[in-house]
Amino acid sequence: MAVRNSLANRQKRTGLTAYLTQDAVKDQINRVVGGKNGTRFISSVVSAVQANPQLQECTNPSILSAALLGESLNLSPSPQLGQYYMVPFNNGSKGCKEAQFQLGYKGYIQLAIRSGQYKKLNVLAIKEGELIRFDPLNEEIEVKLIDDEEEREGATTIGYYAMFEYTNGFRKALYWSKRKMEAHALKYSPGYRSDKDKGTNFTFWSKDFDGMAYKTMLRQLISKWGIMSIDMMTAMDSDMAVIHEDGTKDYVETVTPEDDVVSEQEMNEVEQSGAAEEGQQTFF
Secondary structure, eight states: OOOOOGGGGGGGGSOHHHHHTSHHHHHHHHHHHOGGGHHHHHHHHHHHHHTOTTGGGBOHHHHHHHHHHHHHTTOOOOTTTTSEEEEEEEETTTTEEEEEEEEOHHHHHHHHHHTTOEEEEEEEEEETTTEEEEETTTTEEEEOOOSOHHHHHHSOEEEEEEEEEETTSOEEEEEEEHHHHHHHHHHHOHHHHHHHHHTOOOSHHHHOHHHHHHHHHHHHHHHHHSOOOHHHHHHHHHTTEEEOTTSOEEEOOOOOTTOOOOOHHHHHHHHHHHHHHHHHOSOO
16 A cells, blocks of 8 residues: 655655655555545544654655555544554664554444444443452353442553444453453563563553553454454554555554564564463453
């Protein structure tokens, strides 16, 4: 989806708006989003980038590639909507910052709903004192939610629950304790481990642990038992990736000043080992 254009080499001298309005780039955009929606697309991308100073330092082609993928999935780049994000990271091997496509948990929900197969889909944090029991064999949970919303918002999170029900009645549910989610994040997110070790706050796990936990629960639930539309499979395959001009992907996390690209092979090894372990330990 990226644009091959020699002007990309002049990234530092070309602003994003000027880059996106070049004829060759506009042609690529129009092929993906359609001529009538090209202006809207450019405006939404520029607005999202302006909201993030670090993203403004990323290469224009990587921003465009991430945004075009989001557009092809009919998801909004608005940070307020949380459907997907363009996340900056520092590619030390290239000496530049690049934008990574990262699917938000609300993006998972949108893609699942569009399939028309889900009657119910929910994910939420369980607060201290709310959980009465969870039966992993029958996938039944009993909770007493805190009535006061403000009190509930401020209460300590002890776990996460996700469930779906198909229109045909098939149902699956999943519960992870906060401890299990923390262990998962530390094991499979090098950036989060670095944040914890150094006391930094670069990764989404550090900035929005609950949001990443919701996303993890939905991914675990849908990828193992859910109906996977083509859009959902595309989104999962591209999640946490920088998409290059030749269509290849580097799977990375978020930026820290020292971060380099994590190779696709390394990430595949991590994901495969993680999938094997989670397949054996779905529940506590």
